[in-house]
Amino acid sequence: MSITENLKSIEERIAAACENAGRPRNDVKLVAVSKRKPAKAVIDAAEAGQILFGENRVQEAQTKIPMCPKQLHWHLIGHLQGNKARLAASGLFRMIHSVDSEKLIRSLDEYAVSPLPILIQVNISGEGSKSGCAPDEVAALIDAANSCSQVEVHGLMTIPPFTPYPEKARAHFSNLRNIRDDLQETTGTPLPELSMGMSNDFEIAIQEGATFIRVGTDIFGGRDGGLGLE
Numbered sequence: 078m079s080i081t082e083n084l085k086s087i088e089e090r091i092a093a094a095c096e097n098a099g100r101p102r103n104d105v106k107l108v109a110v111s112k113r114k115p116a117k118a119v120i121d122a123a124e125a126g127q128i129l130f131g132e133n134r135v136q137e138a139q140t141k142i143p144m145c146p147k148q149l150h151w152h153l154i155g156h157l158q159g160n161k162a163r164l165a166a167s168g169l170f171r172m173i174h175s176v177d178s179e180k181l182i183r184s185l186d187e188y189a190v191s192p193l194p195i196l197i198q199v200n201i202s203g204e205g206s207k208s209g210c211a212p213d214e215v216a217a218l219i220d221a222a223n224s225c226s227q228v229e230v231h232g233l234m235t236i237p238p239f240t241p242y243p244e245k246a247r248a249h250f251s252n253l254r255n256i257r258d259d260l261q262e263t264t265g266t267p268l269p270e271l272s273m274g275m276s277n278d279f280e281i282a283i284q285e286g287a288t289f290i291r292v293g294t295d296i297f298g299g300r301d302g303g304l305g306l307e
């Protein structure tokens with residue numbers, strides 16, 4: 078199937094999942110994850126109407142973005158090393174989904190020249206992926222972001238441990254939503270965005286409140302070297 082056909086079928090799945098969950102379709106934004114795919118694939122997706130793309134490495138994005146149409150929006154979704162914060166904050170990305178330390182918040186704020194929306198990545202399961210802060214550290218990171226001049230926290234992100242059974246991700250997604258609901262109460266900070274759900278499990282994430290789903294494989298096809306989560 079072509080990228081255009083894949084996007085059409087993802088759109089149908091999103092619309093069905095929203096309807097199922099009793100949510101309006103425009104509650105959910107599709108991040109097309111183009112990591113390890115050439116600019117040509119992005120251009121094809123853009124021609125099919127996709128505007129929002131996600132990359133997981135700053136350097137790969139830095140080379141790819143200038144080769145793509147100017148009107149596209151880019152989000153950083155992968156682990157961000159401190160030494161890449163300056164480049165990541167320099168205007169390549171409209172949002173960074175993977176912020177997991179106070180140190181990173183401070184350096185993004187130092188380097189950002191305009192308001193920079195971020196999500197805090199939470200390691201819900203405490204296992205699997207090494208990225209993400211512990212659930213009990215999120216409040217301190219929200220405080221840190223609230224003391225910044227450019228960094229703005231918009232919500233939370235998670236990557237559940239990989240499992241071939243999408244239903245197993247549900248508890249992680251609902252946990253993230255509950256943590257968000259609690260933190261909104263206790264910190265008084267609006268946290269409207271929940272970035273969760275990938276090719277395998279985005280319908281379940283939508284049922285559990287996702288506002289950003291990050292889909293790579295089901296749009297662009299498989300990648301050499303596996304999932305490539307970092």
Ligand SMILES: *Cc1c(COP(=O)(O)O)cnc(C)c1O
Pocket residue numbers: 110112133154155236275276277291292293294295304305306307
């Ligand atoms: C690669 C990646 C995705 C997309 O995963 P697919 O299974 O290909 O849809 C989503 N989120 C992150 C953080 C990723 O690195």
